[in-house]
Amino acid sequence: MTIRFDGRVAIVTGAGNGLGRIHALELARLGAKVVINDFGGSRDGKGGASSDAALAVVEEIRKAGGEAIANGANVADFEQVQAMAAQAMEAFGRIDILINNAGILRDKTFSKMEMADFKAVMDVHLTGSANCTKVVWDIMREQNYGRILMTTSAAALFGNFGQANYGAAKMAVVGLMNMLSIEGSKYGIRVNTLAPIAATRMTSDVMPEPLLKAIRPEQVTPGALYLVSEQAPTKLILGAGGGVFSTIRMEETTPVYIADKELSADAIAARFDQIADWSTAVPREEANQQVAVFVETAMKGLKV
Template structure:
């Protein structure tokens, strides 16, 4: 099987540079018609220019592909909606959305201005919400859609000085979890990429030797698999330098504490058992956790009766 995107229309946000640019170039090379969205701002989201997006469009057209540029600020719902309308007017449909746009405003939480916290959340989380909402009904009507979120190890595991970024990046995983359930009946599959690559977002964060080993082109194959026709669903894919992993939430087996014993001291006394990760299992959705808790409660209630 060879993954291709002939006849598909893709929107890639933040596609003027870095990962988004390579995602867009590869989608086009494999047959997709691509909307190159880029607000054109600096790494912290300030300023704006269409030059980067237009340059990527030119690259694609010179290689024989089809692409248009779009300068929407993804943190503005009206602009995100207009972007989707532009894509449909030009190409007739939208099959793929890669939510890649992002900014950084790193500081420790104690020194961070709330405006900087909000700005990062607006782009990463609300930008993903707005763009996905803008394509959602089209994908439902088509009974086909592939949506990719972009998270980060900072959100999944934590990273010093990135509370705004980490909070937003963990939030898009929750967004994926919800959309998977709502999109399933219309074959809308939603996945999340957790990349590490040498881009302007990481150029002064990662050591030089790691930057040399982690080009965006070594991440993009994972992204394109997650938006392909036979893509999985609800996957978090770690990707860097040709190395890939799968990440997921797990929960330990619930531990019951009888009501007559229930106290903070009892939780402390049972905590080693509660946090025994050798018992962990994956939950497909929230109802599975509820079922596990209710089953455990009722088993003990019947035994005590």
């Protein structure tokens, strides 16, 4: 089956440049009507309130025969995001797809980072994703169909120097995905997360030129399109960059019981190799599975 988006309506945030722009152009090429959201700010989130970048992408789509409208909402402002959803509904009558792509960077070591910079990054990446998801959630529930894509980063999943604010925000959207994929399942809403590596203005000065040429946004977008298609899975993290793709998941080692009579920090240290034996690791589908395994292990230990 060929993936297409005929009859679907998509909102893509941060779609005036970089990955968001390519996501939007490809959605439109494959039949979707697209809301091009872009605040028009600089990479650090300052400035904004200019629709030039969004309007340019709309023009590209229209020249190619597609349908699109521009929106300049700041995703961190809930009232502006509500207005964006209302604009989409007035123009197109439904919202099927949301790609939470908007982001900013304010990189510094944690010791030098102002908490205002920490908050600003959290507001755009985490609160912005929650705001946009909130305003489409009930629409998608009533339709009994929805596809929502979060955007995370290797910096969050594995750590990176000088990005405490960015890493915290990008890990938080994975937690948001975990919850919403469960809550949305009976309403036909699937929620996934993309972990892209791509040459954009966000990465232009943190990667060498030869690498930037090898990791074009166009090589990431097919992964995003799959994750918002009718065939999409749910609760998946997809790594994507340079035409290379992987899946990433949270795992847990087999729990180890330590009886009360010997329970101490020393006992944990003595058995830590067993506790941290990653050869026993398995994923958990939801929190209750992890709790159940702990309770079962504890109950077995008490009977020994």
